[in-house]
Amino acid sequence: MxxxxxxxxxxxxxxxxxxxxxxxxxxxxxxxxxxxxxxxxxRSPEDYAATKIQAEIRGFLARKHIRDMKKESDKAATRIQSNIRGFLTRKHLEKEGIVLSHHSNDH
Structure with missing residues (x-):
């Protein structure tokens, strides 16, 4: 009890x-x-205030999570674009007969 x-x-x-x-x-x-x-x-004013605070914090954390996911997505897209542009540039230069020295592409 x-x-x-x-x-x-x-x-x-x-x-x-x-x-x-x-x-x-x-x-x-x-x-x-x-x-x-x-x-x-x-509900009492205290219950209402606690619920409001919880909702605000949950909203803040959800927006932060979405913002972080967008940053990761943008970072991945930038990396993909960089690799494709590099590939297309090397392909174009090879077609023109210009030979580039091979460098490691580890970043």
Whole structure:
């Protein structure tokens, strides 16, 4: 059993006998219904603020992840373009009869 600091805030009345536990559940359920609108619980300002902060952080992290993925994608595309342009240049120079010394292309 979880002991809460203020059980009365959660509609738990420990003075009632155990045989009335079903009534306790019904009472708790009714208390929650009174504090809800359309099936959604009305939240305290602290709950709303915590949810807002969590949403902002998740959004920030998602945008950062997308930005990092885009950087990696751009880096890969630049590398592919560089290799293709080098290949086409060497092919063109070979066709013109210009011989280049072979250098290692390890970067």
């Amino acid at each position: 979880i002991v809460r600091k203020n059980p009365e805030a959660f509609a738990v009345d420990h003075s009632l006998p155990k045989s009335r536990s079903n009534e306790n559940i019904t009472y708790s359920d009714n208390k929650l219904k009174r504090h809800s609108i359309g099936g959604h619980l009305m």
